[in-house]
Amino acid sequence: MTVVALKQVTTGRNGVGAFILQCKKMDFHYCDWAGSSKGMNGFIKSILPKFAAAHPQIEFTVSPRPSKHPVIIGHYINGREKAICVRNLEPLQILKKVELLRDASGEKLRRVTKPVQSINESVRGVWSPYHGNGIQV
Amino acid sequence: MRRLARLPSSPSVLPTSSTTTGARTAAASLLKCELIKTQNLSSARPNRQTWQNGIQSQRRCLSSTSQLAATEKTTPGSDAEAAAVVADEVVEYEEEEFVQRRRAKKSKRAPIQTDLVFPDAIKGTAAPGEVTDPDYVPAESGLGLEEVGGLEGWWDNPQHWGPSKKYVGYGPREKITEPEMLEVLTRRALTEAIAASFFSQQEKRPGHRSGKLPALSTIEPLKGDTIKTTDKTKLELKADGTPRLATVGDYFRILQVLRRPPPRDEATSLPVPPTPGITIWKARALLKKWQNSDWKSASLADPALKFHVAKRLYYLTGHMVPDAKLLIVKTAGDLVAQVVTPPQPKKLIEVLEASELPTLPNVQMFPRRVTPVDKEKMVGRWKIITKELQQRDLPIIGTGGYGKAVEKKWAAGN
Numbered sequence: 001m002t003v004v005a006l007k008q009v010t011t012g013r014n015g016v017g018a019f020i021l022q023c024k025k026m027d028f029h030y031c032d033w034a035g036s037s038k039g040m041n042g043f044i045k046s047i048l049p050k051f052a053a054a055h056p057q058i059e060f061t062v063s064p065r066p067s068k069h070p071v072i073i074g075h076y077i078n079g080r081e082k083a084i085c086v087r088n089l090e091p092l093q094i095l096k097k098v099e100l101l102r103d104a105s106g107e108k109l110r111r112v113t114k115p116v117q118s119i120n121e122s123v124r125g126v127w128s129p130y131h132g133n134g135i136q137v
Numbered sequence: 138m139r140r141l142a143r144l145p146s147s148p149s150v151l152p153t154s155s156t157t158t159g160a161r162t163a164a165a166s167l168l169k170c171e172l173i174k175t176q177n178l179s180s181a182r183p184n185r186q187t188w189q190n191g192i193q194s195q196r197r198c199l200s201s202t203s204q205l206a207a208t209e210k211t212t213p214g215s216d217a218e219a220a221a222v223v224a225d226e227v228v229e230y231e232e233e234e235f236v237q238r239r240r241a242k243k244s245k246r247a248p249i250q251t252d253l254v255f256p257d258a259i260k261g262t263a264a265p266g267e268v269t270d271p272d273y274v275p276a277e278s279g280l281g282l283e284e285v286g287g288l289e290g291w292w293d294n295p296q297h298w299g300p301s302k303k304y305v306g307y308g309p310r311e312k313i314t315e316p317e318m319l320e321v322l323t324r325r326a327l328t329e330a331i332a333a334s335f336f337s338q339q340e341k342r343p344g345h346r347s348g349k350l351p352a353l354s355t356i357e358p359l360k361g362d363t364i365k366t367t368d369k370t371k372l373e374l375k376a377d378g379t380p381r382l383a384t385v386g387d388y389f390r391i392l393q394v395l396r397r398p399p400p401r402d403e404a405t406s407l408p409v410p411p412t413p414g415i416t417i418w419k420a421r422a423l424l425k426k427w428q429n430s431d432w433k434s435a436s437l438a439d440p441a442l443k444f445h446v447a448k449r450l451y452y453l454t455g456h457m458v459p460d461a462k463l464l465i466v467k468t469a470g471d472l473v474a475q476v477v478t479p480p481q482p483k484k485l486i487e488v489l490e491a492s493e494l495p496t497l498p499n500v501q502m503f504p505r506r507v508t509p510v511d512k513e514k515m516v517g518r519w520k521i522i523t524k525e526l527q528q529r530d531l532p533i534i535g536t537g538g539y540g541k542a543v544e545k546k547w548a549a550g551n
Contacts, residue, residue, distance in 0.1 A: 030485060032484050032485055041485050044485065044489065044494075045485070045488060045489065045492070048494065049492060049493050049494045049497070052494065052497050052499060052500050053493075053497055055499075056498070056499050057499075058499065059499050059501070060497075060499055060500045060501070061500075061501045061502075061503070061507070062489070062494070062500070062501070062502045062503070063502070063503035063505070063506060063507045064484075064485070064486070064503070064504075064505060064506055065506055066506065
């Protein structure tokens with residue numbers, strides 16, 4: 001049973017509402033033999049148990065992928081995936097990547113020019129050409 | 138190679154002379170001899186004729202010195218030709234004598250004793266005219282006739298080789314692989330090599346009376362009592378790490394072991410390969426007993442001792458340490474590390490099973506790669522997919538021999 005965002009019953013007003021982590025699942029792929037997986041294997045052995053225990057809302061899967069570089073794949077509630085190759089990285093460097101995946105929204109990367117969005121209607125209302133006095137040209 | 142017969146120095150045939158002309162002609166003949174030799178040597182592959190000529194020329198050279206001097210007195214003008222004629226006569230006489238002597242020697246030679254199985258003597262069959270069988274019809278061609286006899290493949294049959302021709306390798310039949318047994322046997326090899334190198338040094342001293350030490354290759358294979366001897370023997374390390382046995386009695390106890398005759402198979406009298414003669418449990422018990430001992434740090438800086446230990450270890454365990462590796466072996470512990478195969482590294486999944494990770498409710502672990510089929514099975518779609526594919530007579534896994542879409546190629550304009 002995968003994590004699904006709760007259906008909106010009430011409308012949150014300007015950030016006053018429940019926070020839901022966008023990352024619902026993380027896959028960890030490693031290779032037993034290859035040297036590029038050395039850091040990944042160390043991460044899975046030493047750091048992942050604590051990280052997984054600290055994030056019960058995320059589902060974790062660990063599976064080998066022989067003769068391939070190590071990869072972490074994040075799955076998000078919007079249905080998108082984000083994969084990061086962690087070849088030749090140290091365990092602490094991998095932890096940074098895992099945190100990045102955890103904090104990501106799952107959306108495509110794009111520049112955010114207006115960080116604040118509001119769903120409230122404007123006090124002035126929406127302009128309409130059929131209302132008002134009209135403009136004399 | 139034929140041996141050269143020595144010429145008898147008969148005064149009638151070969152008179153001696155010390156005149157100056159005689160010496161000069163002798164020098165000339167020697168020069169001629171050298172020229173002939175050079176000619177023979179210069180040809181890369183001389184045939185048999187050339188070789189025989191060379192031998193004869195050499196013989197002529199050997200016998201011509203004083204004989205030429207004698208002939209020169211009578212006919213100084215044709216000295217070389219006359220000398221050659223006389224020398225040829227002498228050589229012919231010698232060759233005849235040589236052949237007779239060789240024949241006599243051959244007839245006296247005992248028959249060769251061997252356990253090889255030879256084929257039977259050739260059997261003859263009756264000629265077509267002598268056959269009494271009325272049904273016999275001689276064949277008109279060889280086609281379809283059965284082939285009988287022949288020596289083809291005779292030596293490919295192992296039964297035709299005698300037991301003495303059986304290959305007996307150096308060391309045990311199979312390599313010993315258990316690390317504990319290898320460690321015990323390395324210590325045994327070390328103690329015996331110390332004693333062997335000590336007594337071999339004693340042998341080199343003048344006036345020793347201990348008798349010759351047997352070669353290390355012929356030492357008795359491993360027995361239980363020998364392990365006891367090794368266990369009883371105390372190793373000591375000098376200040377520079379050189380190992381030695383604690384008491385003189387230890388040296389002589391091991392010498393007794395080394396001097397035992399090597400066991401041989403009664404039937405074939407071939408040496409018997411050594412057997413371990415020790416169980417893994419016994420080896421573990423011994424290692425537990427020796428764990429406080431520092432025998433592994435014994436220095437093998439002395440090359441003689443190092444080679445003794447390596448050779449003995451090869452005989453006892455079947456592990457030959459190559460020279461390149463011997464170079465980096467400094468102590469007995471290094472030697473153990475060379476022969477012991479490190480254990481296979483554990484897989485990550487095996488390590489994780491012992492950790493707290495599988496106990497977490499939000500963690501799943503898989504021992505092998507998760508394939509697309511596995512993913513379909515997890516969500517319960519695989520049965521449906523299989524059923525639908527079967528209905529359409531399509532391959533369930535793989536492409537079923539269908540190639541890539543040709544239309545793609547057309548669209549790309551390739």
